[in-house]
Amino acid sequence: MSFPYLSHDVAGEGPAVLLLHSSVCDRRMWDPQWRVLIDAGFHLIRPDFRGHGDSPAVPGPHSDAEDVRDLLDELNVDRVAVVGSSFGGRVALEFAARWPERVGSLALLCAGSPGHRPSAVLTAFSDKEDQLIAADDIAGAVELNVSTWLGPDADGNTRAMVRLMQRRAFDVQLAAEESGAQPPAAEPVRLSRIGAVPVLAISGAHDFPDFREIAASLPHELPNARHLELPWAGHLPSLERPAEVAGLLAGFLRDQR
Template sequence: MTLSHDVAGHGPVVVLLHSSVCDRRMWDDQWKALTDAGHRVVRCDFRGFGDTPAEAVHPYRDADDVLALLDTLGVGRAALVGASFGGRVAVEIAARDPERVTALALLCAALPGHEPGPALRDFDSREDELIEADDLLGAVELNVTTWLGPEATEAVRERVRAMQRHAFEVQLAADEAADEAAGESAQEAADEAAGLEAPGSEEPSVDPAAITAPTLVVSGAHDMADFRAMSTRLARLIPDARHIELPWAGHLPSLERPAEATALLTAFLREHTPVERAA
């Protein structure tokens, strides 16, 4: 499967990997700024998000899908920017194939193998109950309330509502069509929405210490404790990592204060992705 994607600009390649409560549209505010800054920018939808269908194929890994897309586009090396679950995918790629990653920016990233704490387990349970009760609107609102911080405007909240509802509808329709034969369940959909497991993907074995790319780890002071802990751990495990906690941010800083998040990303990429590194 080739992931649905957009490509624009010229220069060093930057790949934007979305959170699992969103799709590639979450990067609308960064798209033009990064191309104007001299980058060739790629953004894609994981399986079951945006315009990429949720195919009942097992097993698969989102990291493999992203690498296959880059091969199709002729991209050898790239900087990766990942939010939440997209950050987890970026960590897997950078650890498995360090030479392909020129720089790594992780925004409130998930970490493979993380054992959920009480808050995340409670979120999973509440979302599962809502989905089982066919209260999709309630499940969407739970995600919006949980993952957006106090700086998010109502317009941003509505954007996330639309993206999350679409993802639920696509994934749950695929589950029904497969008549559970593909091994999916409402609980797996809930886990995926929490940024822990994508539908149909295997739990990868990942060693962040193998990452060689300069790395920016960003956490939000208003984010769930699990994700703040994962950011702290990533910054400790990745050899060339710098950790910044944004005092105003929740879980999705690139949506909550897009101008500030964009400035942070462009400054980091300017430092670590000079033009001569273009693929």
């Protein structure tokens, strides 16, 4: 295996569903949907990517998609539905494009996309975050992320939860001098290889244009993709209105059984 251990949880019985978290968060972001999806009859798997939550950061190039593949191999899971938020959605798309036979469906929440070139506004956010980290203002970088990525419906408890997860990621990655950057894939990721896999691409009206455009473009690239924009949502809708998103996900996943 390329990586010895991704911390993860497994629970429930039924078709396998893999939950991939945002880079701002860790696997705890799925707490609000966890029991709902178990009760809906699914076998859930949620890992922490390297440098997040309880998974260590190991300096040097790596592929999160390969880490996910290796975890599924370790768990003897051949085929899954994949739910990915933000960076987790980007990993989900890469995983589905590289190993399409292992993916039954994709639910993407404000997902990134392999090869996407960031807009000026997204680049400005990244530059500001880098400046705060370089100045050793980690608390400021945390607050920048909390204020940037959560939409207007996020309450104080949700903001505290994201604050906790983002601070944990910074602490783990900085302790290991892990930049978080990944090398380019060995070959370009071709989304067309995903084929007719059912895809639900969700975007938020209060999110960066990058992620709204990615979600809107997927039905033009994939024959069985559907785009849904949530007028109330920012970048992390599963945390902003957890019950509503739990219902959306459960309904989509049931339809693909």
